[in-house]
Amino acid sequence: MVEHGNQQIDRDQVLRDLESFCNQDRQTQKVIRQCICRDGTRVELPVFVNHFWLRGQRAGSSIHRVAYRGMFSPLLARFFIEGLSRPGDIVYDPYMGRGTVPIEAALLRRVPFGTDANPLSKLIVEPRLKPQRASTVNGRIRWFDMEFE
16 A cells, blocks of 8 residues: 555555456456666566557547547546546646546546647647636637628
8 A cells, every 4th residue: 555645545456457457358468577777776567468558448538539649548547547546636747748647637536737848738638628618609709700701
């Protein structure tokens, strides 16, 4: 167990959930990789292999339907957000792209926080996290007051 604010997160349970994940009748494979740290310390890390990111898995909420290079599965983001945080926690994504992680975090009642080197990301994500009221949108449309012949 790991203390996380007032909550406890069972890392072993998260690892068991990863290992037991089954996709299209394909069981997850667990491989142990040995890494050597800069100080020479050897660390064994579990690596889980499966199709975690198929086209069909990218579905999720309709709010994710924005094309963006490098996008990944909302279901995968949801899996880790649910397993590693609790409602009210801040979930940070340093490479938010089209906003998969911040949007899933918001849908799961976490506090979404993200950054990206591409300024387009903010333009894509912000309107989906802070949608405008219909009256505001209608007012802005009327502001143009265009007439077509």
